[in-house]
Amino acid sequence: MARIPLNHEPSLFLRIMTGYSKRKYGKVLDPGLAMMHNRRVLFAWLRHETAVGKLHSVPPTLSALAVMGASAAVGCSWCMDFGYWEYHHQGVDPAKLRSVPEWRTATVYNQAERDVLEYAEAMTATPPSVTDELVVRLGQPGPGAAGRTDVPDWRGEPALQGECRHGPDEPGLQGDVQHWRLK
Numbered sequence: 001m002a003r004i005p006l007n008h009e010p011s012l013f014l015r016i017m018t019g020y021s022k023r024k025y026g027k028v029l030d031p032g033l034a035m036m037h038n039r040r041v042l043f044a045w046l047r048h049e050t051a052v053g054k055l056h057s058v059p060p061t062l063s064a065l066a067v068m069g070a071s072a073a074v075g076c077s078w079c080m081d082f083g084y085w086e087y088h089h090q091g092v093d094p095a096k097l098r099s100v101p102e103w104r105t106a107t108v109y110n111q112a113e114r115d116v117l118e119y120a121e122a123m124t125a126t127p128p129s130v131t132d133e134l135v136v137r138l139g140q141p142g143p144g145a146a147g148r149t150d151v152p153d154w155r156g157e158p159a160l161q162g163e164c165r166h167g168p169d170e171p172g173l174q175g176d177v178q179h180w181r182l183k
Helices: 012-025 030-035 039-054 060-074 077-089 094-098 111-124 132-138
Strands: 162-164 180-182
Touching: 030 039, 060 077, 060 094, 060 111, 077 094, 111 132
Parallel strands: none
Antiparallel strands: 162 180
């Protein structure tokens, strides 16, 4: 049972917010009802959700597979169920979503999707087991790709459009975190 009461006095604001939740998620979510006690928190959360929803730097299928791969790795059945529902409604191929738990043997994935699933699984491990080779394959800056501009990213374009201000052996923020300056 929630420690914050989820019942509210009927109002136009309550009708608007419950209508939004039903359209977006199919039902009224308890966190939204709890946040309605503090409108500043609620609006900050809504602004954050809207901003995250507008980020399209990664194709929706790869984003969905990353989330679903991490969910499968930790064994969260609720996450898998909700992720399937959410990403299926966003147009991601249901066969790919269903095949996430056995992604290594499934034939529905291309190499980029397999790399994303491998990365999600490796990042979820304790301790994380991401290899430099995997980072380079994904086209992300990291210790194995430091200073390289010839490694293609998921779009087939050069991943690093600048030069590194810190070498792989020089201190950054947290060891292998790199700072990139665009030319």
